[in-house]
Amino acid sequence: MRMNLGMFLGIAAILIALSKYEKSPPVVPVEKTRYFGTTVTPMDYEKSDTFVRPVYLNGGWVGAAGTGGSSVGGALSLPAPWHPGLTVRVKWRRCERFYKHNPIPDSEACHWTEKHVLVHPYDESGGTNVHILENDDVLIIPTMLDPRHPDYPGPLYPEKDFRLKKGISK
Template sequence: MSRTLNPGTPRRRPALWAATALACLALQACSQSLPDRLGAPIEGYSHTSAAINYFMVNGNGGPNIGPYGGGGKQNCCVSLPRKWHPGLTVVVEWEKDPTPHAYGKWPERPFSDAWNKRMQEHESKNTRHRAVVEVAPYEELGVIDVHFLPCNQVAVSAVAVTPGNAGYPFNYPSRMEEPSVCPTL
């Protein structure tokens, strides 16, 4: 007895079904794997009377920060591991202006030759720093927060929690004074 297929009934092709099933499994496996590293935005906080004219984390720039200010302004990005591990460090480089409001009190007309000369003198007192900083432990990677502290100290977190909330690793006051003598490390 011969069997005829209805013209609207598709023929089954085992090889085609097997190939399709394997392709779906392969795609599903790819979509479930996550990268080991992710890009995280950078923001900073100055806890001192100095301005941070610029800073970088692993060579990637963060925003400038006024005295006793920061947060809310982010630049992109630094690659960090999805999962924190002991010994995780970043390199932070920055330029600090110890008297950021001085030029607002100068008698010279802004951008005149005399003003530009004084600005060059002012900028010559800016200091540049570099530190290898341990990243505070995190469960979930978030924004990279760089805290600039007295005595050119730096603290870095990358948690998915904003400062001031439970689970944030640091509790620095927004205003910290430079001691008369900084400790030597």
């Protein structure tokens, strides 16, 4: 069978088109982010005799900020693994102490603070410490370590004595 010029050019065009055809890359399933729950210990480092109550992380209540150690109030869900830029929205209310003989209304004695805070890098976590420092600075440290451990990346437990400064204990 003889091919005429038109058939030859038609077949050549089809072969050239097929040779440039690229297969689409294989579909890679999208991996869903895994999350884990961690207990939260909010701690108050302000040197004054004010108190922080309540504390919220990402809209969820996690308790009152104390001196740490035994005060676990709530939980926080964190992604596994940690990634740069991970933040948590922290909201808390700091109040002046209550004076029985000269009460101050909450609207004057208390103020709210809310901010997005970067989460300290973690590989694993047995609990999350929220350090509310002076000047409304905040550290969020998910960790397996106690603040007294030499490798702990944040401050030691606060030294604030809530009962003595508030006149509860003598």
